[in-house]
Amino acid sequence: EAQVTQNPRYLITVTGKKLTVTCSQNMNHEYMSWYRQDPGLGLRQIYYSMNVEVTDKGDVPEGYKVSRKEKRNFPLILESPSPNQTSLYFCASSLLPSGGADTQYFGPGTRLTVL
Amino acid sequence: LAKTTQPISMDSYEGQEVNITCSHNNIATNDYITWYQQFPSQGPRFIIQGYKTKVTNEVASLFIPADRKSSTLSLPRVSLSDTAVYYCLLTGGGNKLTFGTGTQLKVEL
Numbered sequence: 001e002a003q004v005t006q007n008p009r010y011l012i013t014v015t016g017k018k019l020t021v022t023c024s025q026n027m028n029h030e031y032m033s034w035y036r037q038d039p040g041l042g043l044r045q046i047y048y049s050m051n052v053e054v055t056d057k058g059d060v061p062e063g064y065k066v067s068r069k070e071k072r073n074f075p076l077i078l079e080s081p082s083p084n085q086t087s088l089y090f091c092a093s094s095l096l097p098s099g100g101a102d103t104q105y106f107g108p109g110t111r112l113t114v115l
Numbered sequence: 116l117a118k119t120t121q122p123i124s125m126d127s128y129e130g131q132e133v134n135i136t137c138s139h140n141n142i143a144t145n146d147y148i149t150w151y152q153q154f155p156s157q158g159p160r161f162i163i164q165g166y167k168t169k170v171t172n173e174v175a176s177l178f179i180p181a182d183r184k185s186s187t188l189s190l191p192r193v194s195l196s197d198t199a200v201y202y203c204l205l206t207g208g209g210n211k212l213t214f215g216t217g218t219q220l221k222v223e224l
Contacts, residue, residue: 003204004158041216042217043214045158045212045214090158092158102153104159104212107158109157111156
């Protein structure tokens with residue numbers, strides 16, 4: 001089954017404790033991205049990747065890191081989480097490098113709480 | 116970066132047709148108009164995409180006038196399960212995607 005998976009689905013952590021949220025897709029997609037969703041603010045893009053070893057900032061990259069060492073994986077790293085990073089996070093992938101007649105496939109989401 | 120504007124919320128009743136309009140005055144030549152649906156605590160799901168005129172699939176129709184400065188998502192005969200947030204996006208103009216806050220559709224009996 002074609003899908004985007006994220007782990008963990010739920011995470012409660014404390015300020016300053018480094019964490020990684022994994023994202024994997026099995027559709028051989030070039031483009032992957034991370035979003036966060038907060039009440040009243042909609043979905044905001046954090047980082048995106050056009051292909052292996054190619055990443056770029058989205059609209060809200062502060063406090064986050066990403067890496068794209070393999071085509072299928074795009075982990076989101078929070079080196080020193082803070083309470084304002086408490087949010088619902090979504091990973092997405094698409095075949096084409098964004099745009100055009102293409103669609104994004106989203107993962108199930110990771111609900112992160114930073115105390 | 117081209118932006119879209121859509122109503123914050125809409126209410127409807129089961130069996131009615133719902134039309135959600137999205138304004139995109141600065142749409143670029145290579146932009147497509149894409150709509151996503153999102154249920155609470157789930158990732159957005161692709162509904163429909165178009166470039167111009169009308170597109171129809173098993174879920175919805177998308178109407179795009181000749182000037183492409185707006186588009187209308189039409190959901191025929193909605194049911195309670197269509198209660199969700201609907202996002203209008205322009206795709207094709209760059210690598211960043213802007214979802215905005217979407218339109219919260221509430222369908223009642």
